[in-house]
Amino acid sequence: MDVEKKNAFEEGYSVIEIDEDKLIPCPVCDAVNIDKGKKNTCRRCGSAIYHHRSFSTEKSWAYLITAMIAYIPANLYPMLVTSAFGTRDESTILGGVVLLWELESYPVAAIIFFASIMIPIMKFLILIYLLISVKYPIGKDKKVNKHKLYYMTEVIGPWSMIDVFVVAILAALIHLSSVEIVAGTAATAFAISVFFTLLAAHAFDETLIKDNR
Amino acid sequence: MKIENEDALDNFVICHKCFTLNKEIPIKDGSKAYCSECGAILYRYDSKLIDHGLALSITGLIFFVLANLFPLIQIDLLGSEQFITIPKTIFSLFDNGFYIVGLICIFLIFIFPLMIFIINMILFMLLKMQRGEKITKELLVLLSHITPWSMTDIFFISILVALVKLIAFGQIHIGIAFWALMIFVLIDIYITKNIHLSEIWMLRKRMLLKKDTA
Numbered sequence: 473m474d475v476e477k478k479n480a481f482e483e484g485y486s487v488i489e490i491d492e493d494k495l496i497p498c499p500v501c502d503a504v505n506i507d508k509g510k511k512n513t514c515r516r517c518g519s520a521i522y523h524h525r526s527f528s529t530e531k532s533w534a535y536l537i538t539a540m541i542a543y544i545p546a547n548l549y550p551m552l553v554t555s556a557f558g559t560r561d562e563s564t565i566l567g568g569v570v571l572l573w574e575l576e577s578y579p580v581a582a583i584i585f586f587a588s589i590m591i592p593i594m595k596f597l598i599l600i601y602l603l604i605s606v607k608y609p610i611g612k613d614k615k616v617n618k619h620k621l622y623y624m625t626e627v628i629g630p631w632s633m634i635d636v637f638v639v640a641i642l643a644a645l646i647h648l649s650s651v652e653i654v655a656g657t658a659a660t661a662f663a664i665s666v667f668f669t670l671l672a673a674h675a676f677d678e679t680l681i682k683d684n685r
Numbered sequence: 686m687k688i689e690n691e692d693a694l695d696n697f698v699i700c701h702k703c704f705t706l707n708k709e710i711p712i713k714d715g716s717k718a719y720c721s722e723c724g725a726i727l728y729r730y731d732s733k734l735i736d737h738g739l740a741l742s743i744t745g746l747i748f749f750v751l752a753n754l755f756p757l758i759q760i761d762l763l764g765s766e767q768f769i770t771i772p773k774t775i776f777s778l779f780d781n782g783f784y785i786v787g788l789i790c791i792f793l794i795f796i797f798p799l800m801i802f803i804i805n806m807i808l809f810m811l812l813k814m815q816r817g818e819k820i821t822k823e824l825l826v827l828l829s830h831i832t833p834w835s836m837t838d839i840f841f842i843s844i845l846v847a848l849v850k851l852i853a854f855g856q857i858h859i860g861i862a863f864w865a866l867m868i869f870v871l872i873d874i875y876i877t878k879n880i881h882l883s884e885i886w887m888l889r890k891r892m893l894l895k896k897d898t899a
Contacts, residue, residue, distance in 0.1 A: 492706055497699040500829045502883045504694040504706075515694070516886065517826050572850075580849045583842075619704045620723070630836055633793065637843030638850070640790060644769045644777035645760055645847075646854060655783055663786045674833065681704070 496521065496679045507679065521679075529603050529680070535672035536599050542665035543592060550656035552639055557650055564658060565589065565635060587634040588662070595632075595669050598625050599676065606680040618681045625673050629666075636663045695890065698727045698883070728884055735813050735888065738880055741872055742805035748869040749802060753795070756860035757844065760851060770862060771795065793836040798873065801835055804828050805876070808885065812892055821889055829882050841870045 494507045498514035498521055505514055505521060512521040550562035563571060565588045572581035598621055605618065639655045646653040698707045698718075705722035711730075712718050718727045731737065752771060759768040769777075775795065778787035808824050811817035844863065851857055 495694070495697065495699065495706055497701070497704075500826055501886055502699070502701065503886065504697045504699055506694070515692075517822060519826060575853075577849055580846055583846060617703060620702060623702050626833070630833070630839055631842075633836055633839050634843045634846060636786060637790070637794070637840050638847045640774050640778055640786065641758075641769065641844060641847040642850060643781065644774040645758060645767055645851070646762065647777070648762060648765065648767075651762060651854070654781060655778070655786065660783060660785050663789050667789055670833070678704070 499678070529607060529677070532599070532603055532672050532675040532677075535668045535675055536596065536603070539592075539665045539668035539672060540596055542661050542668060543596075544661075546658045546662035546665050549658040549661065551635065551658040551662070552642065553654045553656050555652050555654075562656065565662070568635075584635060584638075587632050591628050591632045592665065592669065595625050595629055595673070598622075599669070599672055602676065602681070606677075619678065622673075622676065622678060622681070629670055629673055632666050632669075633663075636666070700725055700727060726881075728881065728887070729879070731884075734880065734884065735809050738805060738876075738885075739809040739813065741876055741880075742802050742809065745802045745869055745872040745876070746799075746806065748865045748872065749799060751865035752862045752869050755862040755865065757862040757866070758848065758851070759858040759860055760854060761856040761858075762854060768860065771866075793834060794840045797831050797835040798837045798869075800831055801828065801873075812885075812888060815892055815896060818893060825882065825885060825889070832877070832882070835873070837866070837873055838870050841866055 490506055495504050496507045497503065498505055498517060498519060500519040501514060501517040503514055503516035505512065507521075513519065514521055547565055549564070551565050551568060552563050554561045554563070565584075569581050569585045569589070572584065602618060602622060636659055639659050642653045643655045696709050698709050699705070700707060700720040700723060702725040703720065703723040705720055707718075707721055707727055709728070710718065714730055714732045717729045719725065720727055754770070756768040756770055757774070759766060771794065775787055775791050778784075778790060804824050804827065808821060808828070811821050811824075844866075848857060848859075
């Protein structure tokens, strides 16, 4: 342990000498804390600061794999089922994007494409990269700021919920006997996928990224 | 690096974007401190933070109630008028058997945003009255856990996307709740951008110090 207490008796107060690398922020309240290894609680808010060093990445891996599994049915099953005057039309996420593109509403098609396809896949890839790179020396020589990468995933992550909300609004608004929109199986799968990617990102221990400091 | 005791660590800030250790310095009223490495905002100093926060959270709550009571969008579909409110949107998910999606939505767009604004209001009231040493701590911890899960801003963008998709179906009327939600989202964004949780922690510390010396 680098934390050393040196009692300066002649001056009447104690001095703690610490390595700057041993200072970590509390994940809950951002207060600067000394990294004491296992069993560390924040001095300001009392929250646990990553107690689980022994299985630090496994928790995040578990959530991430769940999210990736849920993402498969989210793309295969229909997201939106439109039935108008007897004809039933099912569209998947990608199908919906293509349809919007063909209807020449390009900005909306782009938004849905980014929110439902680009962002989840980017998040999966970034989290996989981060989780591997904190354990194994991959890309250590490259100048990638992993903290910024992680920050980015946290900011863009929730935006993939757009499609689920859109489906909820459409299904709630249009339900006549002749014209009806119903949410598809993919809505549940997609919501679960997004929920677990968010959990995976929150469970990731940011203090494990050391080499970029 | 040498410090006198652990409390002296309060004089340091770690940038939430790039993890650089910065020393906290006193700054002028209304100005911001930036990270020395990446230029992200570290903290602000606002001498009227309590009043601003209280006013914003009460206004936000009023608009949140309005946004949930009044119709959001109305559509004239084959001669019949259909409208939705935010609670109706969520409950129709339950009616159609989408319990998981419904549960996720009810938390993300109703319970968490409401909780955040109520907690903010209670927090600033307690700080204004200079009491509640323990409860302010509990509330701040709770607040930091639920803040990433509030998604009213995303829901608002979803409404816009849904509107574009709805044009094909019939005449659309935008309801009062739409505008109320817009103002609520703007207030929500303003609060998350301008009142950082660490600033409330600093405020709480100053309050406790003042109480000790008094």
